[in-house]
Amino acid sequence: MTDEAPVKIGSWTFYILRCSDGSFYAGITNDLDRRLNQHRDGRASRYTRSRRPVSIIYRESCESRSHALKRECAVKALSRKEKEKLTEGSMKKFSRGVDLANVFKRHHRMFGLLILTAALIVTGFTGEGFAKGKTKESPDHLQAKRISHGEYLVNTSGCHDCHTPWIMKPNGPGPDMSRMLSGHPESLVMPPPLKLEAPWVWMAAGSNTAFAGPWGISYTKNLTPDPTGLGGWTEKEFIAAIRTGKARGTGRLIMPPMPIQDYRSFTDEDLKSIFAYLQTIPPIKNTPPSYQSPPAP
Numbered sequence: 001m002t003d004e005a006p007v008k009i010g011s012w013t014f015y016i017l018r019c020s021d022g023s024f025y026a027g028i029t030n031d032l033d034r035r036l037n038q039h040r041d042g043r044a045s046r047y048t049r050s051r052r053p054v055s056i057i058y059r060e061s062c063e064s065r066s067h068a069l070k071r072e073c074a075v076k077a078l079s080r081k082e083k084e085k086l087t088e089g090s091m092k093k094f095s096r097g098v099d100l101a102n103v104f105k106r107h108h109r110m111f112g113l114l115i116l117t118a119a120l121i122v123t124g125f126t127g128e129g130f131a132k133g134k135t136k137e138s139p140d141h142l143q144a145k146r147i148s149h150g151e152y153l154v155n156t157s158g159c160h161d162c163h164t165p166w167i168m169k170p171n172g173p174g175p176d177m178s179r180m181l182s183g184h185p186e187s188l189v190m191p192p193p194l195k196l197e198a199p200w201v202w203m204a205a206g207s208n209t210a211f212a213g214p215w216g217i218s219y220t221k222n223l224t225p226d227p228t229g230l231g232g233w234t235e236k237e238f239i240a241a242i243r244t245g246k247a248r249g250t251g252r253l254i255m256p257p258m259p260i261q262d263y264r265s266f267t268d269e270d271l272k273s274i275f276a277y278l279q280t281i282p283p284i285k286n287t288p289p290s291y292q293s294p295p296a297p
């Protein structure tokens, strides 16, 4: 990770620099001009400081910080040859002031076909990829795959339903993505729950982050990488919590409506992926209240 600045959606850039010794440096930023100046002044990274002057040879606009990180991981996993290929075309375009990412966006179908054809020709000629079988994945490449699989699982397994606070939107309630996965807002202090009559047995806050029922009152946790969230967690602790259904550091059961019974069936690879992705989302400082057990009858 290269930047810790707060996220402004749509303004992230993945970039590659050529250093004075010919080596490449890849990074992400949400302010390319400022970052380039820092690299030029030797304030951005130890690596580029000792390899100045640096020049930018590639850049791509990304829709989010995690998208930019994914591109960084994926490109870092490429061989030197592949990196050269990626930056070659862009350098010419770049000097004419054309944003390569936009060119790709506009002509992605044609590029897709061209790349596919080229790939088929190359593999056909060398027999590589067909004859040799699977090559071992580099750690960076594996991590990039995990992050994108984790994002997919988080988005399809309902984590936002409870861990992202809901607000009223023009078409009805929905998760407020500016507070993505930050758990029950600490500013939302809940009054005591109402007494319900069976068969009504539990209730939820409109934010869908606080729940009262026979199990007591539970509040969703902050899943962002902030220290008030999963910042201090290890991958092992995360997997253990979901597998055993026991809250980290307390040993008590994780309470409803967290669907532990369903999430136990995630494979280790799934859980590693979810954890990897959660570590790349924007950190948000928010400490949800602690769980309250039901009053003694």
Ligand code: HEC
Residues within 6 Å of the ligand: 153, 154, 157, 158, 159, 160, 161, 162, 163, 211, 218, 219, 220, 221, 223, 241, 246, 247, 248, 249, 253, 254, 255, 256, 257, 258, 259, 263, 274, 291
């Ligand atoms: C239906 C609501 C709901 C959904 C869906 C949900 N959670 Fe939760 N989650 C909760 C609640 C409530 C708690 C707090 C439970 C408690 O305090 O015992 C919680 C707690 C947690 C914890 C903290 C466990 C600990 O050790 O303290 C983690 C981690 C977590 N959820 C991850 C996830 C992930 C990842 C997803 C999506 C794959 C998800 N949750 C989906 C409601 C939900």
